[in-house]
Amino acid sequence: MKQLRIMLVLAAAVCVPVVSRAEVIDGIKAVVNDKVITYAEVEDYARDAAAALRQQYASQPEVFQQKINQLLNDAMDQLVERQLILHSFDAEGYKLPDGVVDQLVQDRIREQFGDRVTLIKTLQAKGMTFEQFRQQVRDQYVSTALRNQNIQREVIISPAKIQDYYQSHLSDYKVDDQVKLRMIVLNKTSADDTNALRFAREIQSKLKEGAGFAEMAAVYSQGSQQHQGGDWGWVERSVLRKELGVVAFSLSPGQISDPLETPDAIYLMQVEDKRVAHARLLSDVRDDIEKTLRTQMQSQLQKKWVDGLKKKTFIRYLPD
16 A cells, blocks of 8 residues: 555644554554544545556556555545544534434345344454444444535525636537437348348338338347437547448438448438537537536535634654
């Protein structure tokens, strides 16, 4: 584990707990007031994410180590923040009734384990007691509730902020030339298969006689959009294979292509409409912008709030 930074934050009139050398050897990573955070807690907190990283970067050991180091540092910070919040909860005189905690525990058992027997077996495999599990559920709820109380209720995204963000990030919403496309795909059994091409020409004849492209696609296409009548919606040239893109963007609205053969399939395409490069309308991206701004503001408010808690709390990071 990469050495985490050593930080000492002392507030006036705060009693500093004593940590013996033996406790350090036993794996203490940090102390927040009188709460000890161990290496084991940090590693357990990051366990699922670490497993995903191990799989993702199995062939890149150096990159994997960098990612793990960052993950463990982030996990350490999050555990410290949780203890800061829990201390604030207690210091401000809040109480969470035992009945509420019991209900939270029952909900967690039902959602994640199904029944109490499965929970107990899982806890035993982790070397964890039921009381530790109960405390964990309680602490997670308190942490989330206090975050919501101090952060989310203060976030107001005005129309002016959304408009300003849209104007300053207009390049992010630019869209290249597009066609509204339907496609019939007939897979070839081999590179020299001629039956698929022959069948495509039969379908083309029926289309010229007035058959609906969507209906023909729903019946005969073997592509992923068969059940949508071959509808690909609005697509940019970059979405399509090069040879398909050349043909699709040469068609006029309503026009149907001749069968186009590739090594693995035959394609028939219909362009329903076209539009030139443009910027997406504010009305189309308003919700996305609001989510982005809300996330940014919540992150800023949380940092400000947590920084304030740190100024009132004793925190000590022990060196590796």
